[in-house]
Amino acid sequence: MSEAPHPFDTAIALQAEGGAFHGSTSPAYANMIGPYGGITAAQALAAILQHPDRLGEPIAFTINFAAALADGAFEIRPRAARTNRSTQHWTLEIVQGDGVVATATAVTATRRETWSGHEAEMPEVPRPLDVPRTPRRGVEWLNRYDMRFLAGFIPRDWKGQETDDSLTRLWVRDDPPRPLDFASLTAAADVFFPRVWLRRATFTPIGTVSMSVYFHATSEQLQATGDGWLLVQAKGQGFGGGYFDHSGQLWNEAGELLATTHQVVYFKE
Amino acid sequence: MSEAPHPFDTAIALQAEGGAFHGSTSPAYANMIGPYGGITAAQALAAILQHPDRLGEPIAFTINFAAALADGAFEIRPRAARTNRSTQHWTLEIVQGDGVVATATAVTATRRETWSGHEAEMPEVPRPLDVPRTPRRGVEWLNRYDMRFLAGFIPRDWKGQETDDSLTRLWVRDDPPRPLDFASLTAAADVFFPRVWLRRATFTPIGTVSMSVYFHATSEQLQATGDGWLLVQAKGQGFGGGYFDHSGQLWNEAGELLATTHQVVYFKE
Numbered sequence: 096m097s098e099a100p101h102p103f104d105t106a107i108a109l110q111a112e113g114g115a116f117h118g119s120t121s122p123a124y125a126n127m128i129g130p131y132g133g134i135t136a137a138q139a140l141a142a143i144l145q146h147p148d149r150l151g152e153p154i155a156f157t158i159n160f161a162a163a164l165a166d167g168a169f170e171i172r173p174r175a176a177r178t179n180r181s182t183q184h185w186t187l188e189i190v191q192g193d194g195v196v197a198t199a200t201a202v203t204a205t206r207r208e209t210w211s212g213h214e215a216e217m218p219e220v221p222r223p224l225d226v227p228r229t230p231r232r233g234v235e236w237l238n239r240y241d242m243r244f245l246a247g248f249i250p251r252d253w254k255g256q257e258t259d260d261s262l263t264r265l266w267v268r269d270d271p272p273r274p275l276d277f278a279s280l281t282a283a284a285d286v287f288f289p290r291v292w293l294r295r296a297t298f299t300p301i302g303t304v305s306m307s308v309y310f311h312a313t314s315e316q317l318q319a320t321g322d323g324w325l326l327v328q329a330k331g332q333g334f335g336g337g338y339f340d341h342s343g344q345l346w347n348e349a350g351e352l353l354a355t356t357h358q359v360v361y362f363k364e
Numbered sequence: 365m366s367e368a369p370h371p372f373d374t375a376i377a378l379q380a381e382g383g384a385f386h387g388s389t390s391p392a393y394a395n396m397i398g399p400y401g402g403i404t405a406a407q408a409l410a411a412i413l414q415h416p417d418r419l420g421e422p423i424a425f426t427i428n429f430a431a432a433l434a435d436g437a438f439e440i441r442p443r444a445a446r447t448n449r450s451t452q453h454w455t456l457e458i459v460q461g462d463g464v465v466a467t468a469t470a471v472t473a474t475r476r477e478t479w480s481g482h483e484a485e486m487p488e489v490p491r492p493l494d495v496p497r498t499p500r501r502g503v504e505w506l507n508r509y510d511m512r513f514l515a516g517f518i519p520r521d522w523k524g525q526e527t528d529d530s531l532t533r534l535w536v537r538d539d540p541p542r543p544l545d546f547a548s549l550t551a552a553a554d555v556f557f558p559r560v561w562l563r564r565a566t567f568t569p570i571g572t573v574s575m576s577v578y579f580h581a582t583s584e585q586l587q588a589t590g591d592g593w594l595l596v597q598a599k600g601q602g603f604g605g606g607y608f609d610h611s612g613q614l615w616n617e618a619g620e621l622l623a624t625t626h627q628v629v630y631f632k633e
Contacts, residue, residue, distance in 0.1 A: 154607055155574040155628045157426045159469050161446035161453040176457065176464040177430040182573065182630075184430040186455060186467050188445065195445040198455050200428050200467050202573050202628075204606070209633050210564060211604025214530060261483060295479060304451065304471050305424040307576055309609045309628045311602035332613065333580035333621045335480025337473070338423055340578040340624055342611050344601065352602045355609055357626050359424045359471075359578045361451075364478050 101273045102239060103282070106134050107141040109171065116142040116171040120164055124236040129163035131236035132303045133285030135189070137278040139199045142171040143185050144277060149175075150183040151205040152314055153277050157307040158199040165191055181205045206313060213311065215355065217346040220245050223266035223324040240286060241270040246328075249288050250296035261290040261331035261341070272322035275347075277310065280317065283325055283345060284308045284356040290331035290341045291362045299363045304338070306358035312351065320347040329356070337361060370542045371508060372551070375403050376410040378440065385411040385440040389433055393505040398432035400505035401572045402554030404458070406547040408468045411440040412454050413546060418444075419452040420474040421583055422546050426576040427468040434460055450474045475582060482580065484624065486615040489514050492535035492593040509555060510539040515597075518557050519565035530559040530600035530610070541591035544616075546579065549586065552594055552614060553577045553625040559600035559610045560631045568632045573607070575627040581620065589616040598625070606630060 106121035124134040136158045143149060173187040182204040189197040226243040247263030250256075267286055269279060289301040312320075329343030340359040346352055375390035393403040405427045412418060442456040451473040458466040495512040516532030519525075536555055538548060558570040581589075598612030609628040615621055 155428070157469060157574070157576065159424070159453055159471055161451075162448065176467050179431065182430075184428055184464065184467055186457075188455075195453065198445050198453055198469050200426060200469055200574075202428055204573075204630075206605035206607075207633075209604065209606050209631065210560075210566075210568075212526070212528075212563060213602045213604065214528065214563070214599070215601040257481070259481075259483065291479075294481060294483070297479075299479075304473075305426070305469075305576075305578075307426065307574075307626065309574075309602070309607075309626070311604060311607075311609075313605060330483070332484040332624045333482045333578070335478065335482065335580060336475035336582060337478050338475075338578075338580075340580075342624070342626070355601045355611070355626075357576065357578070357611070357624075361473075362478065364476075 101271065103269060103273055103279055107138050107278050109142055109145060111145065116145065117168065118171060119168050120166050122235065124239060126234050126236055132160060132306065133282035135164060135197060136285060136306060137282040139171060139187055139189060139197065140201065140281050141278045142173045143187065143201050146173055149203060150178060151181065151203045153201060153310045154204050155202040155307065155309050156199065156281060157305065158197055159305045160197050160303055162194065162196045164196050169196065213352040215344050215352055217326055217350040220326060223348065226266060239270060240267050242267050247293055250292065253296055253298055256296045258294055261293045262328060263287055263293065264328040266324045267327055268322065268324045274322050275317045275320045277317065280345065280354055281308050283327060284354060286327060287329040287341065287343065289360055289362065290329065291334060291339050294331065294334065301360050301362045303358050303360045307356060309355045312353040316351060316353065324348045370540065372538060372542055372548055376407050376547050378411055378414060380414065385414065386437065387440060388437050389435050391504065393508060395503050395505055401429060401575065402551035404433060404466060405554060405575060406551040408440060408456055408458060408466065409470065409550050410547045411442045412456065412470050415442055418472060419447060420450065420472045422470060422579045423473050424471040424576065424578050425468065425550060426574065427466055428574045429466050429572055431463065431465045433465050438465065482621040484613050484621055486595055486619040489595060492617065495535060508539060509536050511536050516562055519561065522565055522567055524564060524566045526564055527562065530562045531597060532556055532562065533597040535593045536596055537591065537593045543591050544586045544589045546586065549614065549623055550577050552596060553623060555596060556598040556610065556612065558629055558631065559598065560603060560608050563600065563603065570629050570631045572627050572629050576625065578624045581622040585620060585622065593617045
C-alpha cells in the first residue's frame with residue numbers, strides 16, 4: 096500500500112543543485128495573491144535544514160517578504176556566512192527570474208542542557224477536541240489547517256466596530272495531521288489573520304513584510320509532539336503609518352513552549 | 365564656541381567607500397567582550413540610512429551577532445536586495461578581516477497616513493525626574509546612559525534566588541542627552557541586562573545572537589521627542605537549552621509607542 100505524500104511535504108520539497116535549491120509555489124497553499132507566507136518561510140528554512148554544511152538546530156529565523164511570489168518556480172540561495180564551534184549564521188535569498196522576492200537570516204546551533212524555565216505559560220483553555228472546528232473559507236491554504244478558535248475570531252460583521260484588543264488564540268494542526276518539525280512549526284507561526292482586521296472590523300489589503308520565529312523546542316520535543324495540536328496566540332502592538340506588528344507564542348498540547356514569533360505587516364489604509 | 369561631538373555620533377560615524385562603509389568600535393561603548401551590541405546595531409542601521417540609494421524610513425531591522433567584534437576597524441556592506449515603489453529590502457554584513465561578524469536585514473518604506481491605534485500602551489509610572497538615577501557600574505557603555513529603574517533591577521544578591529517574572533522597566537536617555545534618531549532608538553532597544561540573570565540571580569556568561577526592532581515612529585515623532593526620556597521594558601518568554609528570548613517596547617515620555625523589540629540570547633549554563 097502506498098500513501099500519497101502530505102501536501103506540506105510536497106510543498107517544501109526542494110531540488111539541490113550546486114548550493115542552491117529549486118522549489119515551486121504550491122497550489123495547495125495558495126493565498127489571495129501568491130502563496131501563504133508561512134509556506135514560503137517553511138521552504139526557506141527547509142533549504143537551510145537540508146544544506147549539507149548545516150550545523151545544529153534552528154534557534155532564530157527571520158524572513159522578509161520583498162515581493163509577492165509569482166506562481167511557479169523559484170530558487171533558494173542559502174549561505175553559511177559564519178560557522179563557529181557550536182553556532183552558525185545563515186543568510187538566504189529567494190529569487191524568481193532576476194528578482195529577489197525574499198531575504199532571510201537564520202541562526203542554528205547545537206544546544207546544551209542548561210537551566211530552563213519558560214516564562215510564557217500556556218493559558219488555561221479547553222482541550223482541542225472539546226472545541227468545534229472553526230469554519231474558514233476563501234483562500235486555499237486555509238483548508239490545510241484545522242483551526243479551533245478560542246478568542247479573537249475574524250469579525251462576523253465587517254461594520255467597522257473597533258475593538259481595543261487584538262488577541263487571537265486558537266488550536267491548530269495540519270489537515271490531514273502530520274508529525275511536527277521545524278519547517279511546519281515555522282509555517283504554523285504565520286496562521287494568524289491580520290490583527291488590523293480584528294481591531295477595526297474593516298477589510299484592508301495587507302502583506303507581511305518581516306516575520307521572525309525563535310525556536311525553544313529541540314527536534315526531540317517536536318518528535319514527541321507528533322501530529323498533536325498546537326495552541327497558538329498573537330496580539331498586536333503598534334498600528335499606524337501603514338504598518339502594524341504582532342507578537343505571538345506557540346505551545347504543544349502538553350503546554351511546552353515550542354516557539355515565539357513576531358511580525359510586521361503592511362496595511363493599505 | 366565649538367562643542368565636542370556627542371560620543372554616540374563619534375561611535376556611529378562611518379566613512380563611505382564604493383558602496384561599503386568603514387567604521388570602528390568605540391571605547392566609549394565597550395562591553396565585557398567587544399562593544400555594546402546596541403552600538404553595533406546602530407552602526408549597521410546608520411550605514412543603511414546613509415546609503416545614497418536608501419528609500420524611506422526604517423520599518424523593521426534585524427541583526428544577528430555572529431562573533432564578538434574585535435576592538436578596531438570594521439567594514440559594513442549594505443545592499444539593496446530589492447527596491448519597490450514604496451518599500452526597500454536591505455541585506456547587510458559587518459566584516460572584520462576575512463570574517464563576517466554580523467549579518468542584518470532591514471525594510472525601509474515611505475509611510476502613508478492610515479488608521480492608527482497602538483495597542484501596547486505605556487504603563488502608568490512616575491515621571492523620570494521623580495525617580496532617582498540607578499547606579500550602574502562595570503562596563504563602559506553603562507556610563508553612556510542615564511537609567512532610572514522602575515521594576516526588575518539587577519539582583520542585589522547573587523544568591524540564586526529564582527523569580528518567575530523577568531519584567532524590567534526603566535526610564536533611559538543618552539548621557540549626555542542627545543536628540544533621538546533611528547540609530548539611537550535602535551541602540552536603546554538593547555539596554556536591557558540579560559533576563560536570565562533576573563530570573564536566576566545567578567551570573568552566567570551571555571551573548572545576544574539576534575535582535576529585531578520594529579519602528580512605529582516617524583522621523584518627525586523622533587524629532588519631537590528630542591533629547592527626552594524613553595520608557596523601555598522587556599520581559600522574557602522561553603528559557604532553556606542555552607538560549608532565552610525577550611520581548612520589549614519603547615515609548616517616549618508623551619506615551620507614544622516608538623518601537624517594539626525582540627531578541628534571543630545565548631547563555632552558558
